Amino acid sequence: ATRLVWLESPTNPLLRVVDIDAVSEVAHSRGAMVCVDNTFATPFLQQPLHLGADFVVHSTTKYIGGHSDVVGGAIMTNNDELERQLRFHQNAIGAVPSPFDCWLLLRGIKTLALRVERQSQNAMELATALQSNPAVKRVHYPGLDGHPNRAVAARQMRMFGGMVSFEVADEATALRTLGRLKIFALAESLGAVESLAEHPALMTHASMPPAERKRAGVGDGLIRLSIGVEDVADLIADLENALS
Ligand SMILES: Cc1ncc(COP(=O)(O)O)c(C=O)c1O
Known part of the structure; x- marks a missing residue:
């Protein structure tokens, strides 16, 4: 059975838009989770967790950094158990950004x-x-x-x-x-x-x-x-x- 529906909206490069609320409803009715790549939209324009998604990912390299000088990624969830598992994997794998990269992202996100x-x-x-x-x-x-x-x-x-x-x-x-x-x-x-x-x-x-x-x-x-x-x-x- 399908366990995860992965989508991006707007899409790269044709800027199609996916109805996140509708996809989440169908996916959840079949027991699947939904992950939205929100890189093109940014959290300012679109908040998929409020539209029913279980995860949101961002390439922070793009709008979050905003100045073409940092490479990074972020994943968000509103589920405590999934967060615990993600933290375990992040720690175990070592997918941790450097202090300087974090500083650039925090400075970028202010604007x-x-x-x-x-x-x-x-x-x-x-x-x-x-x-x-x-x-x-x-x-x-x-x-x-x-x-x-x-x-x-x-x-x-x-x-x-x-x-x-x-x-x-x-x-x-x-x-x-x-x-x-x-x-x-x-x-x-x-x-x-x-x-x-x-x-x-x-x-x-x-x-x-x-x-x-x-x-x-x-x-x-x-x-x-x-x-x-x-x-x-x-x-x-x-x-x-x-x-x-
Ligand atoms: C929509 C989208 N998601 C994810 C990525 C991957 O980002 P990164 O290269 O920072 O891993 C890109 C661009 O590369 C992108 O355009």
């Missing part, structure tokens, strides 16, 4: 809400601008009216987050666009104060077999953006110039 609020505002404006660009075939952002999961996102998230992806004609167009960006850095990470762009098919999702990647909807013309806290007019101008 989490400020950063994510600005990143979400920037992302909404930028996604809207991309939608009317003739070189863009499709924009994936949960805050857009046409997004298939917008209603679920509005219900379970405070804002729609700082990640956006969009499709251009083909791989050559995507690579030319990435090469012409001046403010966005070409990099795989995400969630920091500076804006990043990447090509999932050749970078973050290169280890997926091509047929599986296509089936998942990760095409050769897809570009993923992690929106930072810069002036959004500069970010939009940078993208429009790169796409022109």
Whole structure:
């Protein structure tokens, strides 16, 4: 029998949104637990334990640190017995962050809400601008009216987050666009104060077999953006110039 349902929401890189409350209800009715990778949403925008999940994991490398200078992870649960088991394993395995990494994370988390609020505002404006660009075939952002999961996102998230992806004609167009960006850095990470762009098919999702990647909807013309806290007019101008 299934013991654990593992999900992420919004998903990487297509920004689909999973109804955590509904999945938790079905999973629990069959005796399975639910773990949510909340890395894209952050605890400021979405709190899966309040929506019925049993565990939440974060790559703290991303929004929690927020400055592209620390690597780490965190797992949360509201079940005392599971917490006891996790602490035992952490101690036994030695998966313990250094004092300096903890210091960076604690310093970063003080501005989490400020950063994510600005990143979400920037992302909404930028996604809207991309939608009317003739070189863009499709924009994936949960805050857009046409997004298939917008209603679920509005219900379970405070804002729609700082990640956006969009499709251009083909791989050559995507690579030319990435090469012409001046403010966005070409990099795989995400969630920091500076804006990043990447090509999932050749970078973050290169280890997926091509047929599986296509089936998942990760095409050769897809570009993923992690929106930072810069002036959004500069970010939009940078993208429009790169796409022109
Ligand atoms: C949604 C999501 N979860 C987990 C990870 C893993 O994070 P890390 O590289 O910090 O282990 C990443 C990125 O690498 C991610 O994008």
